[in-house]
Amino acid sequence: GQNIDQPTEMTATEGAIVQINCTYQTSGFNGLFWYQQHAGEAPTFLSYNVLDGLEEKGRFSSFLSRSKGYSYLLLKELQMKDSASYLCAVSTDDYKLSFGAGTTVTVRA
């Protein structure tokens, strides 16, 4: 089976930075995705990494190290609307996504 680990919960203050780590052990690797999911809503795509390194998209950045089976999502200048669950997903050998259980981020004023 696939093993994708991420912390269950994180709390941070508005304007701060939070880093959500994800480690994985999977059958094959064809890329790593991050999705955002607000409570009661559908997941929405944030980022995709297939090569090692950092991908930056505005306030959000995602990093990948394939040799370490490790990724992180960095959220900068946190806003209240960033309170949500963040899902790490790995595209495995058949290109199907396996998801971690998600990290719930709470942003406090």
Add this chain to the structure above:
Amino acid sequence: TAGITQAPTSQILAAGRSMTLRCTQDMRHNAMYWYRQDLGLGLRLIHYSNTAGTTGKGEVPDGYSVSRANTDDFPLTLASAVPSQTSVYFCASSERASGANVLTFGAGSRLTVL
């Protein structure tokens, strides 16, 4: 607005009854998927379809069946519901079945089996 439509939004079902969750997309995506989401377990793949006319089993297929008669529709059927199938079900689609296949999700169907 283009995207994925799921129905029903919410349903309570007696154990042993059958139920079909509907999913329609208007993006002409080739691949479609059904996931279930349970607290603490994350999204788990039930069935998928790489292209119209083909289907495949995901991680948790038992008790579910799907069909893909055309590009747009991908219904999920529970033949005889059991309480462990209480969950939130998400339908998703992607332009292709390989590569950087970004998934677009529907709003979800919350199913309670009593």
